[in-house]
Amino acid sequence: MIMKLRNLAGLAIALWLSGCASGLRLDTSHPSANYDSRVQFVVLHYTAAPLDRSLALLTHGQVSAHYLIGDGPATIYRLADERYRTWHAGESEWDGRTWLNSSSIGIEVVNPGYTDTPTGRVWYPYSEAQVQAVLALLRDIRTRYRLEPRYIVGHSDIAPLRKLDPGPLFPWQRLAKEGFGLWPDARAVSRAKVHFEMSPPTMAWYQEQLAKIGYGVSRSGVLDVATRHVLAAFQMHYRPSRFDGAPDAETAAILQVLAGMI
Structure with a gap:
């Protein structure tokens, strides 16, 4: 009798393992609300x-x-x-x-x-x-x-x-x-440009605004090589007529308007 029970138990384990190999039976009645897509x-x-x-x-x-x-x-x-x-x-x-x-x-x-x-x-x-x-x-x-x-x-x-x-x-x-990316309002940029022509911002300000938009940028407070590259990338995206990486009033104006949209 004991041997028979052992054989039945072994058979049950074998059937369970077989079921695992062919596909798990999952209870999906409690889905989590805390997840999102891999794609960001x-x-x-x-x-x-x-x-x-x-x-x-x-x-x-x-x-x-x-x-x-x-x-x-x-x-x-x-x-x-x-x-x-x-x-x-x-x-x-x-x-x-x-x-x-x-x-x-x-x-x-x-x-x-x-x-x-x-x-x-x-x-x-x-x-x-x-x-x-x-x-x-x-x-x-x-x-x-x-x-x-x-x-x-x-x-x-x-x-x-x-x-x-x-x-x-x-x-x-x-x-x-079409809703794929941001673009600054030209009139708002023109108004801000006048302000920055009279009162240029610091390099720390540029770095702060670039970071707010999303760019990976150092917070050195100076126009180092890395910051110049980031500024050039920003300009190439939003002011492709000139993207030399040099800070200027128009670049500052575009930055301010875009940062205000976030």
């Missing part, structure tokens, strides 16, 4: 390479992204499921969060970037079809995630010491009109 940011890039090379690098190289937007036609390639982390951001920071690969969707756009010539650096524009594809993709992403507009950023915003993409010709103002 969208980071936009240019590839600095033609389509065939971009596809090879992003699918079999050491870098990757969730989406690639081609050129002629502007096909949207899905390269990785959004649930998974891809290797597009590298060492990065935005709004206090670092190493954004784990918390972002990466979108690459086929674009040469720039060419240095004897007369200066030449940047390459994005086609209208590519811009429309970016907007369509962002609208689709927005249906799945409640992203703050200021969390849609460029690679140069999150890694200003080492990256320039998506460059000064990326249409940030058009994206902001």
Whole structure:
């Protein structure tokens, strides 16, 4: 009798283990309200390479992204499921969060970037079809995630010491009109510019406002090399006509207006 009970117990354990192997039976009647999505940011890039090379690098190289937007036609390639982390951001920071690969969707756009010539650096524009594809993709992403507009950023915003993409010709103002990013009111900027022309702010003020918007910046209180790079990235995003990293009244005005929107 004892042997028979032992055999039955062994059979029960074997059946339970078999059930575990084939799939757990989970009680899902008590869902938590305290969670959110892995996806907190969208980071936009240019590839600095033609389509065939971009596809090879992003699918079999050491870098990757969730989406690639081609050129002629502007096909949207899905390269990785959004649930998974891809290797597009590298060492990065935005709004206090670092190493954004784990918390972002990466979108690459086929674009040469720039060419240095004897007369200066030449940047390459994005086609209208590519811009429309970016907007369509962002609208689709927005249906799945409640992203703050200021969390849609460029690679140069999150890694200003080492990256320039998506460059000064990326249409940030058009994206902001669709709710993908921030853009300052021109009249408010003009009013603030007059004030800052008469009373320039300190470098500590610049660093404080840049940090408020989301940039990773030192609080040294001086225009060090790192701060100049961050200022240049900010200018390239919001004032692409000149992005030399030098503080000026217009840059201060744009900073103040944007910081007031957050």
